[in-house]
């Protein structure tokens with residue numbers, strides 16, 4: 001099989017992995033005329049993966065052969081897809097060719113598991129090692145690692161990559177037992193724990209001035225939403241644990257969509273993309289707005305509402321805490337107002353030192369007045385308690401009606 005055919009198969013097979021954003025990576029440059037692959041010192045072009053999520057990265061599988069049989073995966077061993085495998089040298093060559101043509105600024109490399117976890121991991125590491133050591137490649141590298149691989153190999157991957165990730169796939173072991181019988185939650189968490197210690201160690205050494213240290217700066221994971229019966233509370237509980245105990249940079253939520261020749265135990269329909277979106281919003285609230293998981297999905301509401309965002313849903317469940325007085329509300333309280341983000345909260349805190357804030361001031365800050373008015377009292381506005389308490393408030397935020405498609 002020629003390289004072009006392999007590329008067609010293995011780039012397509014990689015599109016199901018969403019965990020490839022590059023935020024927070026260490027920047028390198030090649031302005032001194034040596035090395036290749038800097039995204040900082042020259043023009044950046046973008047190439048889009050077929051699913052449209054991953055920009056500027058060559059996103060590939062080393063192989064789509066796999067000895068595991070995860071039901072939701074098109075590459076599982078019982079699937080009837082065309083198989084292909086790159087050699088590490090072929091991936092290196094492709095990455096450099098794509099980079100030199102200005103198509104990409106880095107590589108996202110994952111793989112099915114061939115022969116054994118260690119064998120596969122060795123090949124992934126070899127690609128990253130050759131790029132960095134033989135070709136002085138300074139672009140971004142994200143390596144997918146395999147929890148069952150030896151800790152030494154995962155550590156080596158972290159040495160050459162900017163970001164490493166281990167996919168959790170499903171938030172609870174019972175779902176893994178059913179849909180990905182070879183995967184084990186405890187083993188994945190153990191591997192994440194070891195990576196966390198190495199990342200902490202590397203961060204400390206960097207803080208102490210070790211500028212030459214080469215080590216990944218973060219780890220991430222992906223979960224599939226809607227393939228099993230897990231609730232949004234299950235997903236967010238797991239994410240909260242991963243952020244707090246394993247210091248993950250990101251948990252990526254990927255709405256399940258049926259694959260060709262699907263397993264009979266999978267849902268026949270795709271999960272709503274809006275559910276994936278709401279989970280990202282809830283995740284954001286936990287990471288940047290000080291919310292606890294239990295506030296976002298209380299015991300009696302384990303799934304997020306689809307028709308309103310989770311911050312508004314929380315505010316409506318806690319109407320007694322509003323309206324807030326803009327003169328006295330704390331930063332933490334303001335962050336909980338629907339329509340206010342961290343940047344506007346800082347601006348408001350700054351502005352109120354000099355003046356009594358009025359609605360016009362908020363308008364000038366581009367605060368969405370329609371959204372915040374019921375929740376905030378300003379110098380010239382006192383929200384009506386009746387409106388806040390009535391169900392009419394929901395109408396204010398209800399999504400605009402859409403013309404339905406005649407044919408679908």
Ligand code: SF4
Pocket residue numbers: 066067068069070073074075076077111112113180
């Ligand atoms: S281990 Fe990865 S590639 Fe193999 S079947 Fe499972 S999800 Fe697919």
